[in-house]
Amino acid sequence: MWLNHYLLIRHTPNGRKYPFLDCWGLVIEFYRRELGIELDDYTDFCIKDGYEKETSRNSFREITADEAKFGDVIAFFRHGQIFHVAVHLGKGEMLHTGLNRHARVEKIKSMQFVETKIYRHTNLPKRKNET
Numbered sequence: 001m002w003l004n005h006y007l008l009i010r011h012t013p014n015g016r017k018y019p020f021l022d023c024w025g026l027v028i029e030f031y032r033r034e035l036g037i038e039l040d041d042y043t044d045f046c047i048k049d050g051y052e053k054e055t056s057r058n059s060f061r062e063i064t065a066d067e068a069k070f071g072d073v074i075a076f077f078r079h080g081q082i083f084h085v086a087v088h089l090g091k092g093e094m095l096h097t098g099l100n101r102h103a104r105v106e107k108i109k110s111m112q113f114v115e116t117k118i119y120r121h122t123n124l125p126k127r128k129n130e131t
Helices: 023-035
Strands: 060-063 073-078 081-090 093-096 104-107 115-121
Touching: 023 081, 023 093
Parallel strands: none
Antiparallel strands: 060 115, 073 081, 073 115, 081 093, 093 104
């Protein structure tokens, strides 16, 4: 199963080499492997400040929770600052990794008491069951 590749990931601060990845490293790996989109290590989506960024190659834009679909990036904010990102899997679930833990699938609702924003990459491909 394709998901097993990600469940082997061990959270590593600033990790960018599989299987030692941080939360943004997991997003990079997912986009490359599942969606065929190459993201830069730090410049495509600013995990530090949490803003929409457009470059000649990649672009993310904020969308509503109702629009969220497989492959969107979920950004979690606390006190107005982004502290975590995850990949939206659909059906209220996300793929993410956190301190001292392997990557896992959890309900998005498990991140209580934080603000969430969802971002879509402009090159996010449609899945077979989407119109």
